[in-house]
Amino acid sequence: MSEPRWLDASQQRDWRAYVDGSVRLTEIMDRDLKARHGLSVSEYEILVRLSEAPDRRLRMAELAENASQSRSRLSHTCSRLESKGLVKRDSCPNDKRGVYAHLTEDGFDALDRAARDHVETVRAFFIDAIDPKDLEAVGRAFSLVLKRVGATP
Amino acid sequence: MSEPRWLDASQQRDWRAYVDGSVRLTEIMDRDLKARHGLSVSEYEILVRLSEAPDRRLRMAELAENASQSRSRLSHTCSRLESKGLVKRDSCPNDKRGVYAHLTEDGFDALDRAARDHVETVRAFFIDAIDPKDLEAVGRAFSLVLKRVGATP
DNA sequence: ACGCATTAGTTGAATCTTCAATTTGTGCCT
């Protein structure tokens, strides 16, 4: 019941800048991807992680983990992606409970096209907006956040 | 149709760290606020902005802008907050189209309680995880992102 | 003062996400 340790003025400013900036930024990314390629950011992320996996396929649970999504959400989103023909699911030989999601050719092509535009947006609103030293600091900062969060399941 | 300028390895790392870190972080904030106070992050943000406004009230459009939400989303969310008794809306004397949203006493109390816990979570997973110099860099970085994004309506 | 483009805000339907329950299968323990 003690008085909480409030943030000091500069911590407050930094936290707020991050909160506001990141909300606006993802909104832009989302609009852009949706308008130009009909993909939401979370669909895009799924395609990215699959494209980087060996054989372009992953177990659902692993994909959920990589893409920072709940399993349920991934199931639903995968169904949509599957009906668009970008992803295919089939069952896993070893573990009969398991399911592999993998990129189709169309999925790979769609990702390739989307990524070309997406990278320009990332540059325009993030990379090019930030001083290179600060960008490295952002990287360090969020790696540590990630670590901290990861230690809390 | 030219080859896009892909990110170099360290830009890639930094961008990814941010994307993953921020998704996980907001997920934690959301769970925490919801579990302990029955508020989503976006509801919380609305209460915060109202609490800081003169007379604890704002026009809907201004509130939407401050809280980085679409007007439509704000309308829906405000309806929920209103039915919880945390916010009240009444019409604006000058501009008959206009609506003021303002914090109720209950709303202020709920925010006060939530903020005390929230600040601890922000510390635990963000402020305390990051080197102070890097935190400042994050603040600078996202202020610029915000500026860049703001110039694009 | 009239007309008309613009702004404030809300609404309902479609879409997406979360939550809790369900199904199916694994693997340990005895």
Next chain:
DNA sequence: AGGCACAAATTGAAGATTCAACTAATGCGT
């Protein structure tokens, strides 16, 4: 082998968000 706790994935309903359409009021230009 039988029983049982646990893990993988999906499902459907409830809740939240987006999108487009709508109402109502303002204010500018003539």
